[in-house]
Amino acid sequence: RKEVEQDPGPFNVPEGATVAFNCTYSNSASQSFFWYRQDCRKEPKLLMSVYSSGNEDGRFTAQLNRASQYISLLIRDSKLSDSATYLCVVGDYQGGKLIFGQGTELSVKP
Amino acid sequence: DGGITQSPKYLFRKEGQNVTLSCEQNLNHDAMYWYRQDPGQGLRLIYYSQIVNDFQKGDIAEGYSVSREKKESFPLTVTSAQKNPTAFYLCASSMQGGKNIQYFGAGTRLSVL
Numbered sequence: 718r719k720e721v722e723q724d725p726g727p728f729n730v731p732e733g734a735t736v737a738f739n740c741t742y743s744n745s746a747s748q749s750f751f752w753y754r755q756d757c758r759k760e761p762k763l764l765m766s767v768y769s770s771g772n773e774d775g776r777f778t779a780q781l782n783r784a785s786q787y788i789s790l791l792i793r794d795s796k797l798s799d800s801a802t803y804l805c806v807v808g809d810y811q812g813g814k815l816i817f818g819q820g821t822e823l824s825v826k827p
Numbered sequence: 828d829g830g831i832t833q834s835p836k837y838l839f840r841k842e843g844q845n846v847t848l849s850c851e852q853n854l855n856h857d858a859m860y861w862y863r864q865d866p867g868q869g870l871r872l873i874y875y876s877q878i879v880n881d882f883q884k885g886d887i888a889e890g891y892s893v894s895r896e897k898k899e900s901f902p903l904t905v906t907s908a909q910k911n912p913t914a915f916y917l918c919a920s921s922m923q924g925g926k927n928i929q930y931f932g933a934g935t936r937l938s939v940l
Binding site for chain 2: 749751758759760761762763766804808813814815817818819820
């Protein structure tokens with residue numbers, strides 16, 4: 718089993734749609750959780766951290782369920798500029814590194 | 828401007844040649860990382876360093892070497908032993924390892940001639 722698994726995608730949605738990405742992680746001792754965004758042929762950039770109580774940043778909402786070892790990202794009112802690959806990332810505190818999921822590609826169409 | 832600088836942006840390697848990718852950061856971060864990304868694939872960790880003069884192998888260290896003589900610098904050498912080096916190489920840094928946000932450089936694209 719992979720340490721971090723994401724929906725395989727790609728997700729093709731129209732502008733204005735709501736889209737949800739799911740992610741599961743295997744290490745119950747994980748302490749930190751993030752969503753990164755990667756545009757084509759560019760470096761990954763932090764989209765948002767994920768907190769136990771859930772958190773929102775504009776059109777983006779992230780949720781964490783520690784009991785189920787599950788993380789989600791919801792994007793409301795999708796824009797063309799949201800088209801990118803979204804990476805689920807989990808902190809391996811003991812190992813001193815972050816574990817990146819394979820990414821889920823989102824394509825928002827006019 | 829604070830950030831992570833990778834150079835060169837594009838690099839071509841001849842067969843049997845060693846090449847070195849540069850990564851410099853002025854964020855005063857303790858930890859630095861090297862990843863490899865193949866087309867349509869996720870990031871795979873090559874090496875990481877949590878402190879000067881110390882580094883650990885990641886998941887795919889074979890055919891690569893690193894050094895961490897200065898806090899600001901973490902160069903990656905792709906040796907001739909790496910038979911399939913064509914990929915996008917990303918360097919990252921963070922305040923500490925494991926739980927903190929990593930910030931990435933713009934990457935180096937390595938191709939084989």
